[in-house]
Amino acid sequence: MSRKRAIIKGTFILTITGFATRFMGFFYRIFLSHTFGEEGVGLYQLVFPIYALCFSLTSAGIQLALSRCVARCMTQGKKKEARELLCTSLVLTVAVSCIVTVILQKYSVFIADTFLKDARCAQLLVILSYAFPFASIHSCICGYYFGLKQTGIPATSQMIEQIARILSVYLIYIYGLRHGVRFGVSIAVAGLIAGEILSSLFCLRSILGKGGFGKWPRIRLSSCMKHGRELIALSIPLTASRVLLNLLQSIEAISIPLKLQTYGMSVAEALSIYGVLTGMALPCILFPSAITNSVSTMLLPAVAEIQAMENHKELSALVKKVTYSCIFLGSICCVLLLTFGNWIGTVLFHSSMAGGYIVTLSWMCPFLYTNNTLISIVNGIGKTTLSFVINSASLSVRIASVLLFIPVFGIQGYLWGMLASQLCIFLFCLIYLNYYLKRERE
Template sequence: MFRKKHSLIKGTLILTSAGLVSRVLGFFFRIFLSHTFGEEQVGLYQLIFPFYALCLSLSTSGLETAISRSVSRFHSLGRTQDGKLIFQTGLILSVLISLICTLLVQKNSVFLSNRFLGDPRCATLLYLIVLALPAASVHSCICGYHYGLQSTSVPAISQLIEQFVRISSVFVLYFIFIHNGVHPEIPLAVSGIIFGELAAAGYSLFSLKKKGCDADSPYILSISKSCSELLRLSVPLTVNRTAITFLQGIEAASIPVCLELASHSASDALSIYGVLTGMALPCILFPCALTNSVSLLLIPAVAQKQAESSSKETFLLIKKAAGGCFSLGLLCSVFFLLTGSFLGNFLFHSALAGNFIITLAWICPFLYTSSALLSAINGLGLTTLTLMINLLGLSIRILSVYFGIPHYGITGYLWGLFISQSTVCLVALLTLSHEIKKEYLQSVESATD
């Protein structure tokens, strides 16, 4: 019982430790990219990520969360073999979808870069980055399986391997190019993503094979029923993530365009976008190593409490997680307000990055807390509500792009981010309060009957 009670804390500590190391490595890697390739090239690099995230949403994100939730539920009921069957089904589906996405994007990379990203230079980057999709699918599904078991060692180690291989491969290739008298371009950084995901997938598969699949419980689900169970959970999540990522892609592609409407040249607009997304935002998101760990583990933990019909314990679990994230956000907000200018100049040699960090510091409490609250809502199985809340936040952000940037420049978008994050946090909190109260009243009525 003691072990079960503290599994969330232990898992969070493991994931947070790995996440912090990974983010430290990634942070200095971004400094290397900004100094080596320049703000405009970093802007191009950042421009393709919303599209890559869209492909991941279609092939991986919903299935990973569905695997995590289903494995956790079956494991708590003693049906471990059904949990393994769910995982195997999800893995096959995810890899198939990722292969389809890879082929489609590579075939249409020039059209997509011209029509949707607005810069033909993105075609090569798109063609390269989708090569990482199949490996990312394998990696994510295996992580989802371990999250469902509330075992975090494999996801943590694979995260470190992915980041280490990604960075080291770029450094090695960079020095090889320099040694041969060739100045490397930004596609070199994209190749690191491919090597990193391949390494993480390889380790994840090895660890899964080493773990083995002993028949410790009978099968109850058939393959068709496991597929149906998985799709029932994953389709709303996939639609959720895909819709959100699609809107994020529109948001990202529109920022440079709207900056041009605010009297910036195309080169300056891309540079401002690169400073914001490649320098300032990584600083603000650095503490998310902790909050993301909490969010990942909240989904199976809340699902397990719900399966046990323990609404009071669910409420206490969410309260502690959200309260911790909000407290961290307040501390980080003060820190970035006091040190933003120094960080921008010292780390990136950019006064603009410092100004962005100071402005974005206000969103920290809401940004960190909302991730935990939305994960708790997913853990309760209310994925449609999560979709609606995220769409509300994104709508505010997109409005700030089209109406805020042309009139107030990039500052209009930054304050749009603040309004968006605070709104999402408040609505998610009200939603959780209502749902937990409803479940508690239902359990009281059932006990009375």
């Protein structure tokens, strides 16, 4: 199969899956908002920066590094080495995940009181900690298949994860209603664990069954050490980038409710606004990005292959096509959300506040959807440190808007900061890629 057809096929499969899971997640968010209220959703969202931080530390960098290494090995005909890389990555990520689980459980109260500023989050963090060993297995196997440009297993596992998450929460809630037990938002966190367990079991079954490894390859210690060094060397910038960015995002997430209180709101009002923004408005804005996220996933190994072959003309054509297509998609979504944003908030979420946020955030769609693919291309050509710098600059703009604008303008100041941050990523990526492609052609 040609590279172009592989990208199109993989993007199609991931996009269909992405839309399906986001569609389910969209109504799942509505269910959560109706069941636990805006403050409950805000509390649930408050632990997500910790979840993202721990996932970045344990799995995210290795997954991307593994995908790139596997793509390189397959281009060079080294199938056995690609399998050895997967085995090595599983050992590394599961070990780190278990350590993170223990640390998170031991210091859950400290993290909740000191960083999240809400003692109710301690119980949620303990529950959340059990998800990471399973998430590491899931992400590594998906990274391996992405490197092969095979999206069937990752797409199916994504569906299984989402269905298990939603169904488990719904069944526990129904059980509580029938037996007079009132469950809090902690059952939504428990749903994350159910999703990761089932998806990781599916991935393991797929890799060990027909069409997978069949049997795990025997790896000598020297080979394991060699692959470990390669994966760590590639993943350290990616992991450091993700961890630092998630630290900044955690600061941002924690600061928003606090700065809203400085603006003059009560704790409950601040959490409600935070819950509406992050649990209702932003998922709606991000819903169409299932397409661009799918393109981004397929682009990284494809760009790595093209770079290895030194086919600069093909790389330039790919960058242009992807950029123009994403801008076009973002512009259409911008118009639709400007037109129907208030209706979505009022009718679907029963929140006029959510509708107002959707309309304001719709202006960043052309940049937001294009940025995912541009950053993936930058990572694909091996400039992981640069992508970290670009993302850090963007997030710094958002944090500045939290600290400086929210106390003066309220949440509206943060929305302006989000738009400015996406514009920064867009311009920085375009300027660098234009410079890189010109230099390579000379």
